[in-house]
Amino acid sequence: MSKIKVLLVDDEEELVFTLSERLQFRGFDTDAALNSVDALRLASINDYDVAVIDLKLPLVTGQDLMKMIKHIQPDLKIIFMTGHCSDDQGRKGIGKGYFDCLIKPIKIDILFESIIAAVLSYPEKK
């Protein structure tokens, strides 16, 4: 069985690489990108199961990046990370098309469960 492949996108370098290492420790195959350009480049050469994207990225928003990535991988499940989407009002502001939104600092167990739930939500992967 192949590993679950996760793309992590955040301009906070130490955060994204440490998160990547911790997810690898839990059995995921991860790639990390610090900006939207690198994220799109990775998404064009790799098939991911889930993308975990910070809502505030340089030059583009997380929502914009989600739309661009979905042009490449339409069914990709997106989990947003932010400091400000813990309540319903915050979530409504993000719009549609994402699987989950987690507030930073993120508990790794919650991110782990969200990634698994996202993967299980693919009909063919149930």
Next chain:
Amino acid sequence: MSVENSLQQQFTFVEKITAGVTHDMNNVLAVINEYSGLLEDQIYLAENGAQLNLDKLQSISERLSNQVVRGRNLMKSLNKFAHETDQNVSAFDLNEMLENLILLCNRFALAQQIELKSNSTNSKIVIVHKAFALKQLVFNVLITLFEQINSPSEILVSSIPNGSQTKIVIELHPNSSTLSIDNFSIFDESAEKLSVLIEYHFSDADASIDLLLPNNFNNPQDL
């Protein structure tokens, strides 16, 4: 400008600064959270028979300390900012004010892939002015500049004593964006109130904005 508008602009300024710093602080906490989790993972490995990697622990410890320093600097800057909202004329170190402003503006610069740096000397440049209003003007000019930049750039902010007159110079390298002076005209009124003259030097390669401060050492009551 009405008193109401002026107050509204001050609130917006404080709101933006606070939002930027709290966002940065949240990122500091998020990074500390991940390093803490990485330590837990190392402990889990050791409990299950793996040898503790002391080099890795040392590295995590150093990176945790760096984040604490980063957080402390942010809080110091915010605290200093909170104590500078006095509207009165006072004597202050312009270099220190600009250093503080750069730290508070960093989040907005990074959002546009701009490296924001101070280019001032370590020496003090003591001026007599309205510190909060001047900081607000420089902040507004910087934010307006950031919003017009659409490719990775570097902005240097420096203070240059020029006889009895001092100027703040904001330099953009390279200038690959189409800057328009019209976008800055909204600050003419507030600059005039502070007796600050703003000069724009935009070329295809580089751009600079000079804020010429008034020669007010002997007449601060004019401000």
